[in-house]
Amino acid sequence: MWFGLLALLVLPAVVAWAEYADVVINERAEEEGMAPVIYPHWFHRIRFQCSVCHVDLEFKTAAGQNGITMDKISQGEFCGACHNGEIAWSVDNCDLCHSGKAGLETGIRGGHETTGPGVF
Numbered sequence: 001m002w003f004g005l006l007a008l009l010v011l012p013a014v015v016a017w018a019e020y021a022d023v024v025i026n027e028r029a030e031e032e033g034m035a036p037v038i039y040p041h042w043f044h045r046i047r048f049q050c051s052v053c054h055v056d057l058e059f060k061t062a063a064g065q066n067g068i069t070m071d072k073i074s075q076g077e078f079c080g081a082c083h084n085g086e087i088a089w090s091v092d093n094c095d096l097c098h099s100g101k102a103g104l105e106t107g108i109r110g111g112h113e114t115t116g117p118g119v120f
Helices: 002-010 041-045 050-056 070-074
Strands: 023-025 037-039
Touching: none
Parallel strands: none
Antiparallel strands: 023 037
């Protein structure tokens, strides 16, 4: 595990593509000069039950329908409930989430890929 943490500190940021079942969030990112967010849905899903995010944190199950903003995240909403520097890395590490290639459209990648609202 320490090697993974060391790699995050030493390796330069890499621009990524979305893999199967990842969620791309790009309603505002590129407009505000940031790379799109690639949310690794299954990476989180193997660690947490669906209800943690979709009930407790009130994430809607349709991509692009949550109104996520960095302001809300910084105030502890959405991703900020865990990405607060205590449970998981803080929002100060922008490139860990904003890692997508320019032009990626909001949606779910894979079996039911969409460019708008999609169901997990």
